[in-house]
Amino acid sequence: MPPAADNLGNDMRKIAALLTLLPLLAGCAPQGTVEITDYWVKSSEMSTQGGMTAVYGTITNTTGDDVVLIGGSTDAAGVVEVHQMSMIGGEMKMQEIDGGLVIPAGQSVTLEPGGDHLMLMMLKTDVVAGGTIEVLFDFEGAEDIILSDVVGKPAEGGDEEYHSGEMEMDN
């Protein structure tokens, strides 16, 4: 049973949470590391064999230097690329990020639907809800990270390209 709600209200608790966040992160990783948390892979009608999907999560860089996510690999897909969504000619389009995704020193970057993501294409297996796949994140400036339990989450929205026939892929 979770603890009783704080009667001071949610705003107060949010402030308290923010105040404690930085020391916690610093405390976990005194030398500085790159960590990926809250990661998942999208399970949808497109994430079947031969189709595509994307991996999301939060990458936190507590080292003193910028690191760059330049790609990845997984047994589940033939092609893995780092993509961003951006407004091009008045339309949201996704494209590969030139030179990879920079995670600045001391900062976090969140991969999320409608934003940056690790794109999996030419899927070799179905990515199903509640199932897991193993994904390697390839960094420049830091050790690669292998996540063995990236869970498939049913999700809609955010990625217009999954459902639109007019989508353009500027690889």
Added chain:
Amino acid sequence: MLRWMTLLTDDISRLASGEPILADPNPELAIGAARFSAYVGFGPSLFRKLGLESQMPSGFGPLPSFKVDQLQDQFSGGDVLIHIAADDPIVLSHGTRGLIRDSLPFASVRYSQSGFAHTPGMVPAGLTHRNLMGQVDGTANPKPGSEDFNEVVWIEDGPAWIQGGTQLVFRRIAMQLNTWDQLGTASKEEVIGRKLSNGAPLTGVNEEDAPDFAARHPNGLTVIPDFAHIRRASPQNVTDRMFRRPFSYEASPASDGTPDVGLLWTAYQRDMTKQFIPVQRRLDELDLLNEWTVPIGSAEFAIAGGIARGEIIAQALFS
């Protein structure tokens, strides 16, 4: 089923901590835990569909029909139950949406029944839920955490997955408030056998006082009448008790103003055949309260034992 339970386990764990679930499209709505809680239960029809009848706990199965029942399909049955609760309606709605979203690859929604209890702090500590007939409801429950509660509620033997679990009986009970409201206070109190003011038995002073069923008025009539709800519902032996957790519901009133209100009545027990069913049979035979209360929904679910971090709900059942 195991993949579904994997998602629900992680979701419930995060929501109970006030965190957004993975892939939450509205993480800003995770504004706090608000005592969020949820558990998952499995109906007899699920065990049948999956050929898992041998995994059902002792005494568990479809309820017999009772003559008071006027059950409607739209409020009854179901393969899998997710019972979700929170102290804040926004937190509850957001959490419910997430659990439904993560269930859709595996199931469709048969029904969703919303209920409510008091806002925390609204009733004095120690006073139980006051239902929409005005009665103090849920008195004489075993105290959570007590040895008594453990013996009434938690299952100790049987298939591994159900040890530490329980059996839920759910009843949607409609209240006939228009006719109930025509009774005077004294009549209402005789129907239930308790005082409306504080839930004390008619033979006592405080809610927790034990009723004296032998007490008589000077004219010879029993103080707690033969037809009174608490006389009929009171345990006749050590086994026929339950932990009741009633919520109220309110749907739109009819055009003539007739309210559509009642209880989402839930009771937890080790063995519904030994606990709920004998009590309900007595109430079915005689309980004046039946005049104003009509069961219109009914379901039963087996609830898996609790889990530690890293485990999955009902893992042993579906592995």
